[in-house]
Amino acid sequence: MVAAGNAIDKHEQYKRVFAHFDEDGDGKISGSELRRCVAAIGRELTEEEAEAAVGFSDSDGDGLLDLEDFVRLVEAGEEEERVKDLKEAFKMYAAGAGDGGGVLITPRSLKRMLSRLGMRRSATECGVMIAEFDLDGDGALDFDEFKVMMS
Known part of the structure; x- marks a missing residue:
């Protein structure tokens, strides 16, 4: 039951972040809005990288990310970071x-x-x-x- 509560909390956090970076309020995040989102957490994303990320995650082909596309993109990034951390830990143990x-x-x-x-x-x-x-x-x-x- 705690896990379900955490999943809901996390989804609510994603919704708030999404709404914050959806500057024009259209319910979609463009490549430029995604770049600002990434910059806000101290990372840099080129225009080409942002467009590629949007293209990869865009489920309806409109060139923009809706909330669900955004969540999938963020979670994929989190998983990539988790695997990177696990690889470092594995190297230490091996x-x-x-x-x-x-x-x-x-x-x-x-x-x-x-x-x-x-x-x-x-x-x-x-x-x-x-x-x-x-x-x-x-x-x-x-x-x-x-x-x-x-x-």
Whole structure:
């Protein structure tokens, strides 16, 4: 029930942001309005990038974003940022895994990272933790398995 409340709150926030940047009040956001929206959060978007983002997200082909298009665009950006953060975390846990490139989280690399975080675990305990999310049964976590674990 809390999750549903949070979803409603988030949708209301999107509506308020959308209304704020819908400068002409037509219920649509143009590429230039999107650029101002992005600038307001401290990022820069070129005119070409804004038009491409609108074109990608525009569901009715009018060259503008309605509220639902805007929500999908924002959520896609949030997901992209989340995956970027997960990749960084994955690299930290996989570093020094001894697999020739740090592309897997092994019991040894997990034990090392948990130790750095002040959490003492044996290699066996780390192996059990990994086994819970080790979908291919190789005894280690690749990035896709790590994403499932962090969901």
